[in-house]
Amino acid sequence: MTTEMIFMDHGVGGGPEVLVTARGAVPEVKAGEVLIKVIYAGVNRPDVSQRMGKYPPPPDASKIMGLEVSGEIVKLGDGVTHFKLGDMVCALCNGGGYAEFVSVPSGQVLPVPKGLSMLEAAALPENYFTVWTNVFQRGRLTKGESFLVHGGSSGIGLTAIQLAKAFGAKVFCTVGSEDKVNACIKAGANGAFNYKTQDFVEEIAKATQKVGVNLILDMVGGSYMQRNLRALALDGRLVQIAFLQPSLVEVDWLSIMTKRLTYTGSTLRPRTSQDKAQIANELKQHVWPLLESKAIAPVIFKEFELKEVSKAHVLMESSEHIGKIMLKVSS
Numbered sequence: 274m275t276t277e278m279i280f281m282d283h284g285v286g287g288g289p290e291v292l293v294t295a296r297g298a299v300p301e302v303k304a305g306e307v308l309i310k311v312i313y314a315g316v317n318r319p320d321v322s323q324r325m326g327k328y329p330p331p332p333d334a335s336k337i338m339g340l341e342v343s344g345e346i347v348k349l350g351d352g353v354t355h356f357k358l359g360d361m362v363c364a365l366c367n368g369g370g371y372a373e374f375v376s377v378p379s380g381q382v383l384p385v386p387k388g389l390s391m392l393e394a395a396a397l398p399e400n401y402f403t404v405w406t407n408v409f410q411r412g413r414l415t416k417g418e419s420f421l422v423h424g425g426s427s428g429i430g431l432t433a434i435q436l437a438k439a440f441g442a443k444v445f446c447t448v449g450s451e452d453k454v455n456a457c458i459k460a461g462a463n464g465a466f467n468y469k470t471q472d473f474v475e476e477i478a479k480a481t482q483k484v485g486v487n488l489i490l491d492m493v494g495g496s497y498m499q500r501n502l503r504a505l506a507l508d509g510r511l512v513q514i515a516f517l518q519p520s521l522v523e524v525d526w527l528s529i530m531t532k533r534l535t536y537t538g539s540t541l542r543p544r545t546s547q548d549k550a551q552i553a554n555e556l557k558q559h560v561w562p563l564l565e566s567k568a569i570a571p572v573i574f575k576e577f578e579l580k581e582v583s584k585a586h587v588l589m590e591s592s593e594h595i596g597k598i599m600l601k602v603s604s
């Protein structure tokens with residue numbers, strides 16, 4: 274049996290045109306893994322970085338792109354007891370999601386939340402795993418605290434807004450257009466600032482009576498670094514999940530000491546399957562009920578066929594989207 278898949282024509286990166294369709298062997302299923310027949314796959318900014326050759330997959334990961342899918346379990350590896358053939362699931366993949374079949378460690382697989390479509394389910398894993406581990410585990414956001422997320426209209430940003438709000442935080446974000454301001458307010462943000470016309474440090478000072486926010490989730494870096502430190506409250510936390518601007522910048526770190534700040538960050542992909550399974554367990558316990566009660570919901574911007582993946586990457590690079598860009602792999 275073969276699988277239709279997307280891979281890079283020469284493996285070293287380039288523009289969206291290097292993504293090509295091919296047929297290859299269905300992946301083997303090792304002990305502890307399940308084989309999923311993919312229905313939808315999500316497109317994520319790290320896929321764009323991988324395609325450009327700036328974010329190589331870990332050595333043991335699939336060379337095929339794609340970090341999240343929804344679909345049906347069609348094969349169980351040795352030792353997998355908590356799923357059965359025919360279960361409809363979504364999964365955080367270690368790569369390989371842009372294909373008709375992908376094998377995934379079973380701890381990274383979750384049931385489709387009741388009431389969600391397969392399209393919506395495929396939009397969950399990468400954003401929800403990332404936000405949960407960085408905002409709640411690492412950033413320790415609690416009820417009543419204030420929270421700022423940059424890139425508020427991204428898949429990550431909208432997930433962070435909804436989850437922080439659902440857990441009782443006051444939520445702010447920055448975005449690059451008025452449409453995105455409106456989308457973030459609709460998603461539950463108490464304030465959304467257009468960074469092209471507003472200074473987020475001033476806006477946060479106004480919104481918090483000069484106290485600052487307790488937690489910032491940042492994907493920008495660069496010119497935001499110093500300003501993030503200024504926007505934080507005493508004992509504030511700054512969690513870095515990407516550098517859309519340069520990571521090499523000059524920063525005056527004095528306020529780390531005077532305001533007792535904590536600066537940390539993480540990347541999800543290289544973490545162990547055990548780490549990912551632990552995040553999955555917490556999501557199932559604390560977040561899946563919120564999805565099932567419709568307190569929160571993924572925001573889908575546009576769906577493409579698998580063979581149109583280049584168009585999906587062009588859209589993501591344009592940053593015109595609000596929420597998730599998805600690939601339909603099979604029916």
Ligand SMILES: NC(=O)c1ccc[n+]([C@@H]2O[C@H](COP(=O)([O-])OP(=O)(O)OC[C@H]3O[C@@H](n4cnc5c(N)ncnc54)[C@H](OP(=O)(O)O)[C@@H]3O)[C@@H](O)[C@H]2O)c1
Pocket residue numbers: 316317318319399403424425426427428429430447448449450453492493513514515516517518539540541542589592593594596
């Ligand atoms: N550390 C981790 O584990 C982890 C996991 C997943 C994703 N990430 C990172 O999280 C970020 C969001 O991911 P996503 O898939 O949700 O991305 P996405 O939907 O493509 O969103 C990125 C958004 O960031 C905003 N942005 C701000 N400054 C930018 C700049 N200098 N260049 C490009 N865009 C800029 C853009 O909107 P506006 O500028 O219009 O506001 C853009 O829509 C990405 O940087 C990704 O690499 C990290």
